[in-house]
Amino acid sequence: MEFRTKEEQVADFLREGIISGRFARGARLKQQEIATMLNTSITPVREALKLLAAEGYVIGDSYRGATVAPFDLETSREVLNLRILLETQLVRGAAENVTGADISELKVLASEFASAFAAGDNEAARAANYRFHHRMFAIAAMPQTLHFVQILWARYPFDLINRLKGRVSRAADEHDEMLAALIAGDAGAAMLATRQHIEAGFQELRDSVASLPNPPSAESRSL
Numbered sequence: 692m693e694f695r696t697k698e699e700q701v702a703d704f705l706r707e708g709i710i711s712g713r714f715a716r717g718a719r720l721k722q723q724e725i726a727t728m729l730n731t732s733i734t735p736v737r738e739a740l741k742l743l744a745a746e747g748y749v750i751g752d753s754y755r756g757a758t759v760a761p762f763d764l765e766t767s768r769e770v771l772n773l774r775i776l777l778e779t780q781l782v783r784g785a786a787e788n789v790t791g792a793d794i795s796e797l798k799v800l801a802s803e804f805a806s807a808f809a810a811g812d813n814e815a816a817r818a819a820n821y822r823f824h825h826r827m828f829a830i831a832a833m834p835q836t837l838h839f840v841q842i843l844w845a846r847y848p849f850d851l852i853n854r855l856k857g858r859v860s861r862a863a864d865e866h867d868e869m870l871a872a873l874i875a876g877d878a879g880a881a882m883l884a885t886r887q888h889i890e891a892g893f894q895e896l897r898d899s900v901a902s903l904p905n906p907p908s909a910e911s912r913s914l
Contacts, residue, residue, distance in 0.1 A: 697731060701739035703825075704729065706841065709748050709759055711817035712850045720749060720757045747845040762848045770846050771893050777840050778824075778889065779882040782869070784831025786878035793830050794874055800826055801866045808859040817853050823866060827873075852892040855899055865891065 695703075705725070708714045722736045729736075740757045743749045749757040785793075800823040807815035828837050853859055865888040872881035 697735035698738035698742065701725070701729060701731065701735050702742045705739060705743055706748060706844070707818050707821045710821045710844060710849045711814050712853075713814055713818070714759050716759050716761050716850065718759045720759065722756070743845075746842045760845065762846070762851070766846060767848060767893065767896075770843050771889065774840065774843050774847065774889055775886050777836055777843070778828065779885050781828040781831045781833060781836055781840065782873075782881045782885045783878045784833050784836075785827055786873055786876060786881045788830050788832060789873050789876075793826075794870070797823065797827055797870055797873070801863070801870060804859075804866065805863045808863060813853065813859065816859050817849065820849075820853070820859075820862065827869070848896060852896045855895050858892065858895055861891065862888070 705714065705720070709716075714720060720740065722733050722740070726733050726736045740749060744751070744757060747760055750760050751757040800819060804816055804819035804823055807813075807819050825837075825841075828840065831837070853862070865884065868884040869881055869888065872878075872884050
């Protein structure tokens with residue numbers, strides 16, 4: 692099993708929390724509250740916040756307090772293209788390395804995602820979505836690529852996409868397609884399903900923004 696330091700564990704907890712919406716964009720992260728929540732000391736929390744600041748998840752001084760970074764929709768198209776490039780490579784690696792135990796674990800995570808949605812717990816669904824993708828990509832054993840993907844995730848509007856009506860249900864179906872391709876050992880199909888999954892969420896968000904009576908201007912799209 693991979694060894695992870697306390698600060699790495701805290702950082703992953705905060706990444707999941709930010710992507711799931713547990714820690715809202717623009718919210719202030721208080722070190723003592725996080726330390727108490729995780730039953731740890733301030734030091735690993737402070738170091739985790741430094742790491743997340745470098746990745747773009749938070750802004751501010753880790754000593755005086757950090758704030759969850761806002762989204763800038765104007766940059767999301769560039770991030771989308773980078774996500775497709777890197778995440779399809781990770782899925783190809785996963786298809787080459789995946790084991791029966793990995794598939795079983797991914798099925799559990801996919802089920803947790805679908806169950807949270809069915810229960811109306813959107814925050815839990817978004818958290819499960821994060822764990823599903825992170826676990827799938829970790830199978831590729833390409834830690835540098837996964838690290839860059841996590842940096843891209845900090846700049847991507849997952850919260851907004853997963854709040855769209857019916858999006859979580861559609862994402863669950865897309866996860867099933869990705870899993871089916873992995874089970875079949877079809878790297879090409881897994882890569883295509885991953886690309887379509889990423890593009891579908893982004894396009895639904897763009898369509899939602901465009902349908903607003905007064906779509907936000909370029910100057911006001913930082914969320």
